[in-house]
Amino acid sequence: MFRNNYDNDASTWSPQGRIFQVEYASEAVKQGSAVVGLKSKEHVVLVAVKRSPNELASYQKKIVRIDDHMGIAMAGLTSDARVLSNYLRSEAMRSKMIYGRALPVGRAVNAIGDKAQTNTQEYGRRPYGVGLLVIGQDDTGPHLYEFSPSGIVSEYYAYSIGARSQSARTNLERNYEKFEDMSLQELVVHGLRALRDTLQQGKQLDTLNTSIGFVGKDTKMTILDGENTQAYLDLLDEGEAMETE
Amino acid sequence: MTSIGTGYDLSVSTYSPDGRVFQVEYAQKAVDNSGTAVGLRVKDGVVLAVEKIKHSRLLVPHANRRIMTASKHIGVATAGWISDTRHLVKRVRDEARDYRSTYKVEIPAKIIAERMGMYAQAYTLYSAVRPFGVSTIIGTVDADGPQLYMIEPSGQYVGYRGCAAGKGKQVAKTEIEKLNLDQMTAREAIKEAARIIYAAHDDSKDKLFELELSWVCAESNGLHMHVPQDLFDEAIQHAERSLNDDDDDDEMEGDDE
Numbered sequence: 001m002f003r004n005n006y007d008n009d010a011s012t013w014s015p016q017g018r019i020f021q022v023e024y025a026s027e028a029v030k031q032g033s034a035v036v037g038l039k040s041k042e043h044v045v046l047v048a049v050k051r052s053p054n055e056l057a058s059y060q061k062k063i064v065r066i067d068d069h070m071g072i073a074m075a076g077l078t079s080d081a082r083v084l085s086n087y088l089r090s091e092a093m094r095s096k097m098i099y100g101r102a103l104p105v106g107r108a109v110n111a112i113g114d115k116a117q118t119n120t121q122e123y124g125r126r127p128y129g130v131g132l133l134v135i136g137q138d139d140t141g142p143h144l145y146e147f148s149p150s151g152i153v154s155e156y157y158a159y160s161i162g163a164r165s166q167s168a169r170t171n172l173e174r175n176y177e178k179f180e181d182m183s184l185q186e187l188v189v190h191g192l193r194a195l196r197d198t199l200q201q202g203k204q205l206d207t208l209n210t211s212i213g214f215v216g217k218d219t220k221m222t223i224l225d226g227e228n229t230q231a232y233l234d235l236l237d238e239g240e241a242m243e244t245e
Numbered sequence: 246m247t248s249i250g251t252g253y254d255l256s257v258s259t260y261s262p263d264g265r266v267f268q269v270e271y272a273q274k275a276v277d278n279s280g281t282a283v284g285l286r287v288k289d290g291v292v293l294a295v296e297k298i299k300h301s302r303l304l305v306p307h308a309n310r311r312i313m314t315a316s317k318h319i320g321v322a323t324a325g326w327i328s329d330t331r332h333l334v335k336r337v338r339d340e341a342r343d344y345r346s347t348y349k350v351e352i353p354a355k356i357i358a359e360r361m362g363m364y365a366q367a368y369t370l371y372s373a374v375r376p377f378g379v380s381t382i383i384g385t386v387d388a389d390g391p392q393l394y395m396i397e398p399s400g401q402y403v404g405y406r407g408c409a410a411g412k413g414k415q416v417a418k419t420e421i422e423k424l425n426l427d428q429m430t431a432r433e434a435i436k437e438a439a440r441i442i443y444a445a446h447d448d449s450k451d452k453l454f455e456l457e458l459s460w461v462c463a464e465s466n467g468l469h470m471h472v473p474q475d476l477f478d479e480a481i482q483h484a485e486r487s488l489n490d491d492d493d494d495d496e497m498e499g500d501d502e
Contacts, residue, residue, distance in 0.1 A: 005251075011256075011374055015274070016278075121375055173302050173303060176302070
């Protein structure tokens with residue numbers, strides 16, 4: 001990344017047709033710790049690595065429940081993520097109140113995508129500095145979306161964002177065709193495996209820094225932290241032990 | 246044409262000494278960097294096609310739509326920034342709805358094109374905003390028959406019988422010029438549009454891509470919709486076959502399967 005004349009605000013195009021402020025906002029996403037999302041026929045799962053600023057502090061929450069059928073994981077500026085998740089929550093409630101039904105996931109993500117786009121077109125505003133993986137279950141099945149600071153929203157079978165997420169994406173690209181028929185448990189373990197690829201040397205996934213979220217046809221949006229993740233981490237270690245034997 | 250207008254290109258409210266607004270030209274570059282979009286206006290309808298370049302195998306096929314519908318009978322295909330696209334399509338939908346509410350008839354093609362042109366142009370007047378990095382192709386069938394317009398980042402809009410925008414626009418335009426559009430039917434045009442997108446696709450640069458194809462015509466009851474699966478598959482076969490024949494033939498009618 002280099003400094004240039006065209007990177008001062010979001011209302012300036014560069015000679016190559018790029019908007020640098022939006023690209024810099026995407027860099028903020030890459031600074032956040034990794035999150036991985038993946039889906040099967042029946043469920044969609046999020047797993048995340050949490051960070052803490054120092055030993056005395058708690059670990060930053062990465063997965064947030066939006067409604068019984070929807071949740072998000074964030075990477076980047078967590079305060080921006082708070083604003084977007086509050087907005088999503090109120091939209092979800094509005095949908096229930098006005099239309100008597102759960103907010104369709106595609107609409108929800110397009111709404112925040114459009115919100116983010118206006119921040120990329122006006123002077124005096126900055127793009128959102130957070131990327132989200134949004135999971136949800138609606139009449140058309142389980143869904144996984146990526147939201148990025150540019151306002152672009154895409155639907156995936158599996159994806160990862162955040163620091164060193166390319167390693168996770170490579171793992172997912174190799175394996176995503178198997179996910180369709182997996183059970184919830186297998187899906188979570190696969191997600192953790194991909195997530196582990198993003199860790200630095202010597203770091204491990206443990207109950208302090210791992211967060212798991214999932215939702216499905218007959219499963220409400222559930223988030224597991226702390227001791228509740230132990231069972232899945234054990235399965236991950238077992239699988240690894242079997243591989244090395 | 247690449248040129249840098251150093252000093253006069255930081256805001257859209259600045260002219261360069263030779264009368265150019267560089268920010269608008271740079272917005273056009275964003276369009277030129279994106280996947281190709283093609284529109285064909287034929288005897289009995291309009292066909293739109295988009296080359297959706299995929300950056301990952303993990304993307305769900307047919308999910309991330311680039312061709313959108315407004316007011317049921319207007320098709321909008323774009324080349325350029327996807328998030329700006331959504332902003333513009335929202336505007337097309339609002340304009341169509343307001344027109345129908347006021348005048349009790351569906352908005353004619355040339356009016357919606359004009360309104361979108363004015364809207365895009367408004368973003369080229371003030372330094373507080375930036376131009377849209379999108380070329381919008383609008384296709385519909387109204388009282389005057391099939392209509393096709395393209396609105397550029399500058400706000401300029403022109404009616405076409407065939408148009409293209411994006412990376413492969415040069416190749417696409419050359420192919421379109423060879424076609425006899427006035428005599429073609431929408432069914433034939435679907436195959437041609439698919440073939441042109443495949444021809445314009447540069448395999449050496451972006452390996453993964455998905456074709457999106459839609460039409461408005463009598464067969465679709467005057468509604469804009471994505472092409473039915475069987476016709477879509479035929480079109481892809483035709484496109485792939487034409488690509489494998491080394492010379493680009495001028496055939497208008499597809500071979501019988």
